[in-house]
Amino acid sequence: MSLKVRISDDMKAAMRAKETARLSALRLLLAAIKQKEVDERIELDDAAVIAVVDKMLKQRRDSVAQYEGAQRFDLASAERFEIEVLTAYKPAGMSTEQIVAIIDEAVASTGASSPADMGKLMAVLKPQLAGKADMAEVSKLVKSRLGN
Template identity: 85%
Template sequence: MSLKVRINEDMKAAMRAKESARLSALRLLLAAVKQREIDERIELDDAAVLAVVDKMLKQRRDSVAQYEAAQRFDLANAERFEIDVLSAYKPAGLNADQIAAAVDEAIKATGASAAADMGKLMAVLKPQLAGKADMAEVSKLVKSRLSN
């Protein structure tokens, strides 16, 4: 079952169970997927749907930080709920050792040795790790490995 179909089925189940908060989050996700399909005039595959989920998760995390800074904990909790709903569609992430091994392998494969090679290295890592690891954390790890 494709990811898009799974999200659609979960939306129907949330409707039947009258889970309004979950239903709202799933409708937002499906709307974002549909918007991207219309904008790019393509049918999104699972990898592209995961990219939409990642983008929405990042937006929700940013919102939580802003709401907490403004002392709006009610809104922050609503965003956290949406994060939980969206996170269910992400594949199991890689652990720190697996990410470090992938970075080391990419460094060997590209011959990267200085911070100037970071773009080349990230270009190799992104297709491998996108959706499986937080790319901001991967970027920090790459910076630390190349600066040593």
């Protein structure tokens, strides 16, 4: 079953169970998926759906930080709930050890040795790790690796 169908089925289940907060989050996700399909005139595969989920998760995390800064903990709590719902549709992430191993391979293949080479290294890593690992975490690991 494709990820999009699974999200749609979960939305129907949330409707039947009258889980309004979960239903709202799933509707937002399906709307973002459909918007991307209409904009690009394509049918999204699972990898593209995961990219949409990643984008929405990033937006929610940014919102939580801003709401907490403004002392709006009620809104931050609602965003955290949406993060929980959206996280269920992400594949299991890679361990830090696996990510470090891939970074080491990329450093060896590109010859990166200083922080100035970070862009070149990230260009190699992004296709390998996008959707499988948090790219912010990868960036931190690359910075620490090149800083040594």
